[in-house]
Amino acid sequence: MRFHVWISVLLVVTLAGTAGCRKHAETAKGDPLLTAYDTEVDWTDAQHVIPLSYEQAQGKRIFYQQCVWCHADATPAGPSNRSNLTPVPPLLNDGATLNAESDEYMLNIVTLGGTAMGKSAMMPPYGRMLSTGEIRSVIAFARAIAQPSYQPPARAGSQYSAK
Amino acid sequence: MPAEEMSKLTGRTRLIFAASSVVFLVVLAISPFKDFRREWKQYKRSYLRFAQGRADTKKLLADYHPDIDQIWLPEMNVVDRCTTCHQGMTQASLADRAVPRAFRAHPPIPHNVRDWGCTVCHRGQGPATEVAEAHESTLAWEQPILPTRFIQASCGTCHYADLPETPQLTRGRELLAELNCQGCHRLPGIERSAMLGPDLTNIGTKVSREWIYKWLKEPRTIVDKDGNVTVNGYETEEEPRMPKFRLSETELRGLSGYLSIQKAQAVVPYKIDARVVGVWSNNPELISQGELRFRQMFCSTCHSLAVTRAGEIKLIGGDIGPELTKVGSKVNPDWLIAWLRDPQDYLSHTRMPRYGWSDEDLYKVTQYITTKLTDSDLLTGVPQLGQPTEQEIQLGHRLFLEKGCASCHSIQGLNPQKDFGPDLSALGGKNASDLEFGVAKIPHNLVAYIQAKLQDPTSVNAAARMPQYNWNQSDLDAITTALLSMKGPPATSALENLVVPRKKAVFHPMGAFGEVYERYKCYTCHKFNGYGGDLAPDLTYEGSRAQRGWLVEFLKNPQTLRPTLILRMPQFNMTDKEAATLADYMVMVLQHPAANPTRIDAKQFTPAMVALGKQLYEVKYQCQACHTIGGTGGYVGPNLNNAGGWLTAAWIEAWLRNPHALVPNTIEPRRNFTEDEVRALTAYLMTLRQSISPQKTASTNARHVATQGSGR
Numbered sequence: 029m030r031f032h033v034w035i036s037v038l039l040v041v042t043l044a045g046t047a048g049c050r051k052h053a054e055t056a057k058g059d060p061l062l063t064a065y066d067t068e069v070d071w072t073d074a075q076h077v078i079p080l081s082y083e084q085a086q087g088k089r090i091f092y093q094q095c096v097w098c099h100a101d102a103t104p105a106g107p108s109n110r111s112n113l114t115p116v117p118p119l120l121n122d123g124a125t126l127n128a129e130s131d132e133y134m135l136n137i138v139t140l141g142g143t144a145m146g147k148s149a150m151m152p153p154y155g156r157m158l159s160t161g162e163i164r165s166v167i168a169f170a171r172a173i174a175q176p177s178y179q180p181p182a183r184a185g186s187q188y189s190a191k
Numbered sequence: 192m193p194a195e196e197m198s199k200l201t202g203r204t205r206l207i208f209a210a211s212s213v214v215f216l217v218v219l220a221i222s223p224f225k226d227f228r229r230e231w232k233q234y235k236r237s238y239l240r241f242a243q244g245r246a247d248t249k250k251l252l253a254d255y256h257p258d259i260d261q262i263w264l265p266e267m268n269v270v271d272r273c274t275t276c277h278q279g280m281t282q283a284s285l286a287d288r289a290v291p292r293a294f295r296a297h298p299p300i301p302h303n304v305r306d307w308g309c310t311v312c313h314r315g316q317g318p319a320t321e322v323a324e325a326h327e328s329t330l331a332w333e334q335p336i337l338p339t340r341f342i343q344a345s346c347g348t349c350h351y352a353d354l355p356e357t358p359q360l361t362r363g364r365e366l367l368a369e370l371n372c373q374g375c376h377r378l379p380g381i382e383r384s385a386m387l388g389p390d391l392t393n394i395g396t397k398v399s400r401e402w403i404y405k406w407l408k409e410p411r412t413i414v415d416k417d418g419n420v421t422v423n424g425y426e427t428e429e430e431p432r433m434p435k436f437r438l439s440e441t442e443l444r445g446l447s448g449y450l451s452i453q454k455a456q457a458v459v460p461y462k463i464d465a466r467v468v469g470v471w472s473n474n475p476e477l478i479s480q481g482e483l484r485f486r487q488m489f490c491s492t493c494h495s496l497a498v499t500r501a502g503e504i505k506l507i508g509g510d511i512g513p514e515l516t517k518v519g520s521k522v523n524p525d526w527l528i529a530w531l532r533d534p535q536d537y538l539s540h541t542r543m544p545r546y547g548w549s550d551e552d553l554y555k556v557t558q559y560i561t562t563k564l565t566d567s568d569l570l571t572g573v574p575q576l577g578q579p580t581e582q583e584i585q586l587g588h589r590l591f592l593e594k595g596c597a598s599c600h601s602i603q604g605l606n607p608q609k610d611f612g613p614d615l616s617a618l619g620g621k622n623a624s625d626l627e628f629g630v631a632k633i634p635h636n637l638v639a640y641i642q643a644k645l646q647d648p649t650s651v652n653a654a655a656r657m658p659q660y661n662w663n664q665s666d667l668d669a670i671t672t673a674l675l676s677m678k679g680p681p682a683t684s685a686l687e688n689l690v691v692p693r694k695k696a697v698f699h700p701m702g703a704f705g706e707v708y709e710r711y712k713c714y715t716c717h718k719f720n721g722y723g724g725d726l727a728p729d730l731t732y733e734g735s736r737a738q739r740g741w742l743v744e745f746l747k748n749p750q751t752l753r754p755t756l757i758l759r760m761p762q763f764n765m766t767d768k769e770a771a772t773l774a775d776y777m778v779m780v781l782q783h784p785a786a787n788p789t790r791i792d793a794k795q796f797t798p799a800m801v802a803l804g805k806q807l808y809e810v811k812y813q814c815q816a817c818h819t820i821g822g823t824g825g826y827v828g829p830n831l832n833n834a835g836g837w838l839t840a841a842w843i844e845a846w847l848r849n850p851h852a853l854v855p856n857t858i859e860p861r862r863n864f865t866e867d868e869v870r871a872l873t874a875y876l877m878t879l880r881q882s883i884s885p886q887k888t889a890s891t892n893a894r895h896v897a898t899q900g901s902g903r
Contacts, residue, residue: 150816153862
């Protein structure tokens with residue numbers, strides 16, 4: 029019965045070899061909040077925390093330095109300047125107004141200011157202060173916190189599509 | 192073997208040969224099969240399929256090749272094969288969330304992946320080609336991927352100077368400094384300030400033994416409505432910096448006994464003028480007048496008090512000095528008077544300014560503090576301790592050194608042990624096998640270790656001397672990030688060259704200005720050439736900005752220029768001479784080269800320019816969106832009612848050309864004004880004048896708060 033032993037030893041070696049061939053390494057799908065660069069509490073629902081990517085987080089930082097004064101109801105200093113302005117500027121999370129505007133339009137109005145785009149002169153131009161990347165990050169942040177939530181346009185027209 | 196012998200072979204032997212050749216064939220096939228099934232090759236193929244299913248296939252596959260892709264940067268110790276699987280890393284069109292995570296583009300960051308590699312920031316094993324080996328900690332290789340929520344730690348490994356893009360890291364470093372971690376630990380880049388905890392050389396003259404006992408047992412004394420000893424947990428920054436030590440009854444008795452006899456220099460009681468006491472002692476208004484003065488002097492800029500608002504206890508006020516809600520039950524009244532008159536006499540490096548007190552104010556305020564800011568229950572539960580025994584004192588002396596008290600507090604004649612706690616300068620690069628986990632049931636990795644140790648030092652080491660802190664999750668993560676960023680000295684000289692050091696700024700002027708500057712501790716709130724606090728405006732170029740007359744007036748009667756800000760500048764009761772000294776120095780020295788007030792003659796502004804400027808202000812640029820003139824306008828910038836009496840024309844012009852050249856982080860965007868517009872706007876603003884009305888009464892102050900609250 030020696031050859032039976034031989035065969036079985038060979039079989040074991042083979043099986044062991046193939047078994048070691050692949051081990052499944054499924055990385056656990058973590059809580060999105062734990063893998064986020066930063067978070068923002070939903071302005072309309074304090075229980076809802078929105079995870080932010082690196083770009084959105086940079087937008088959040090710039091928003092809270094530059095834009096919060098007129099585009100939010102509460103500011104780091106307390107009262108908002110919104111009520112002093114006519115026309116009243118939209119809140120940054122106002123999806124009903126901003127979701128319809130393209131990223132390019134938003135980039136232009138922030139860069140060139142209200143007058144250049146036929147809107148209120150009270151919106152100053154930020155093109156000589158913020159870089160295009162910084163302004164795009166603020167737009168990304170606006171999209172992230174929009175209520176109702178923002179749906180990017182179909183791929184054909186989206187900034188991500190490459191022809 | 193001869194042929195006839197071959198034929199003699201039995202059928203059984205033939206079978207053995209047949210079977211083993213099949214088996215060998217199979218075994219030989221294993222290797223190519225395994226190679227084909229390699230994880231990274233599967234990712235390669237799957238990316239190929241993914242790219243072919245998209246419209247931009249050609250671009251995505253432009254530099255596709257089926258082999259291992261490696262970023263090799265020998266001078267930085269980088270051998271990263273991550274891009275073998277993460278093939279869409281640099282494809283901008285793959286930024287979409289719909290793209291599978293492994294192929295998604297890297298978010299735009301200031302560093303290019305080809306120049307930096309991946310593991311420099313993300314850690315993990317660069318050379319590995321299997322998912323588990325590359326990302327997770329295995330026995331052979333111990334640096335797992337850094338979780339995204341601590342990724343800012345990697346920025347801090349080279350950027351010792353704070354970056355605006357990494358708020359969490361900055362907060363963590365602030366916490367390390369604020370909580371005096373550098374008292375016991377070596378922490379690179381965190382400077383050890385002159386005073387960590389207060390000097391205790393004379394503590395026996397300030398407080399009772401019972402109070403010390405209570406403080407050592409539970410430094411937090413504000414109880415919220417649920418009976419918890421802390422208000423909002425750690426979230427209020429006004430919490431005492433003193434952490435909780437785990438002390439036994441005997442230890443409490445020993446330490447309190449030892450500290451209560453520290454009276455190196457007796458308090459010299461100051462006799463308040465008997466006439467003042469005579470007039471005020473029976474006046475029913477005494478306490479309310481004292482409270483009024485306490486408010487008018489803006490003690491709350493630095494100190495907080497607990498108040499009940501809408502049924503909730505809140506601490507209102509600053510966190511530069513200690514919280515004072517119960518200070519009347521803490522300090523000896525003679526000590527309090529002596530302290531207020533000359534704080535530096537008791538603590539030479541305290542940031543408390545030396546106010547110019549009148550006896551009347553001193554009496555009113557101290558009476559208010561000792562009768563109103565009290566709590567008769569503060570010492571409930573503290574035993575009557577009496578005079579300490581010799582044994583207790585000796586125990587206290589030993590504990591003061593052994594528990595690490597001496598690392599933050601000094602007592603004359605005691606030398607603290609150097610490097611009392613472990614050196615943490617290379618903690619962030621440690622492998623799990625270098626750490627002691629004790630019996631803690633936590634994952635064996637560095638992040639879990641740091642968080643467990645911070646939350647409860649005894650969880651990983653029962654004999655830990657480290658005191659107990661009370662964190663909220665975001666602060667815990669921030670401080671973890673800061674610790675993870677400390678990976679020790681850079682491994683290669685190329686990495687060392689990348690280090691962006693933290694700038695050290697010092698501004699200690701001498702002479703008459705230096706004396707007044709030190710007396711009122713201007714740098715506690717204001718910055719000068721990068722040195723000082725950030726509670727109040729940066730004064731580096733104040734001499735270019737403000738007119739001398741306005742400065743003198745303001746120093747004597749501070750008032751706020753921003754409608755949404757509560758005035759926080761205390762009224763120091765400066766003498767005319769002191770105010771003039773400060774103003775003269777600022778006007779002479781604190782100048783910006785682009786805004787030289789002597790270069791501009793106000794006479795050049797014509798009425799036509801003023802009219803044009805007004806037009807530009809109100810119609811073309813609508814500056815009233817942010818600035819107020821005469822009661823209408825926005826809250827964002829300072830009000831301009833007195834622009835002509837406050838600002839220099841040179842400053843206004845330079846500011847309109849480029850505000851960030853003067854104040855780099857100002858909110859005002861840089862506009863595209865023509866030179867004529869700049870001059871016209873300046874001409875207009877210089878015509879705006881309003882006399883500074885001295886802010887003397889509390890009602891003015893109350894109005895400020897009301898404006899703030901209503902949001903109108």
